[in-house]
Amino acid sequence: MQHQLQNRYDELYRIVELVAKARYTAHRRLTFHSSFAQFSLTFLSIGLIIIPLLDLGGFSAHYSPKYIQIMQIVFAVILLAYSLLLSMGRFEARAEKMLSCGIALSRILRQVKPLQGTSPPLPDPVYDELYTRYYDILEKFENHTQADYHSVSTTLLARQGIPVRGQQTRPEYVGQVMSYFWKITTRRAGVYFMWTIVYSHYFISVIAMYAWIFYMVYPSPVTR
Numbered sequence: 001m002q003h004q005l006q007n008r009y010d011e012l013y014r015i016v017e018l019v020a021k022a023r024y025t026a027h028r029r030l031t032f033h034s035s036f037a038q039f040s041l042t043f044l045s046i047g048l049i050i051i052p053l054l055d056l057g058g059f060s061a062h063y064s065p066k067y068i069q070i071m072q073i074v075f076a077v078i079l080l081a082y083s084l085l086l087s088m089g090r091f092e093a094r095a096e097k098m099l100s101c102g103i104a105l106s107r108i109l110r111q112v113k114p115l116q117g118t119s120p121p122l123p124d125p126v127y128d129e130l131y132t133r134y135y136d137i138l139e140k141f142e143n144h145t146q147a148d149y150h151s152v153s154t155t156l157l158a159r160q161g162i163p164v165r166g167q168q169t170r171p172e173y174v175g176q177v178m179s180y181f182w183k184i185t186t187r188r189a190g191v192y193f194m195w196t197i198v199y200s201h202y203f204i205s206v207i208a209m210y211a212w213i214f215y216m217v218y219p220s221p222v223t224r
Contacts, residue, residue, distance in 0.1 A: 007119040008127055013112045016134055019144075020105035021152040023098050026144040030095035032199065037086045040202040044079050047209045048072065051216070059217045068216070075209065082205065094142065101141040108134055147194040154187040 054060065055068045063071075108130055115126070163180055165173045 007117070008124075009112055009115040009118060012127070012131065012134070013109065013116055016105055016108050016112065018149075018152055018156065019138070020102050020109060021155070022144040022148045023102035023105065023141070025148040025151050027095050027098040027102060029145075029148060029195075029198075030091045030098060033089065034091035034095060036199060036202040037089070037091060040206050041079070041083055041086065043206045044075075044082070044209055047206075047213060048075055048079065050213060051075070054213070054217055061217055061219045063216050071212070097141050098144070101137060104137045105134070108137075147191055147198070150187055150194075151191045154184060154191060157187070158184055 051068065051072055055065060060068060112130060120126070157180075163173070163176045168176065
């Protein structure tokens with residue numbers, strides 16, 4: 001069901017609500033980034049400690065001591081570069097700013113909500129003041145990503161619910177319902193795909209190192 005806007009306050013409320021929810025979603029996304037970064041760097045650092053211990057204990061089943069030493073240096077350099085790149089992301093600080101932006105926009109929403117359904121004549125100083133505050137807030141913070149926007153728009157679309165049948169024929173109504181579910185499904189799939197791409201490098205890096213360690217100590221079928 002398409003949302004029918006009655007006046008400028010309805011439109012302002014819709015815009016501010018969408019952006020505020022997108023900023024809260026960006027806050028969660030950046031918080032996940034911060035947590036995944038900490039855990040991945042921790043496990044990678046532990047892996048760098050495990051490798052020489054296994055080598056000294058004589059548990060290497062496939063690699064020569066010289067090759068293990070070379071790979072220790074390679075892993076250490078990669079970990080250093082990886083940690084520097086992650087620190088440049090400033091995920092925790094950016095998450096806090098996104099949260100602050102969402103809270104500031106929520107304050108505007110509470111002021112706009114009682115004005116919904118009204119249509120004061122122009123010029124309207126109240127509307128102009130709220131509209132100016134909205135853009136002043138946006139200028140102080142970074143923008144959310146496309147994935148954040150699509151996540152929120154999908155949630156709002158799901159909140160509208162299945163289209164209500166009006167004067168349409170049965171085939172037309174069935175087509176509208178199928179179109180509604182198609183939009184929900186494709187948008188959610190797109191959001192999940194983007195999130196998978198964004199977070200995948202944390203898991204790939206840890207899995208790659210520990211797969212190397214596992215192959216290092218796992219005996220071949222001939223030696224078992």
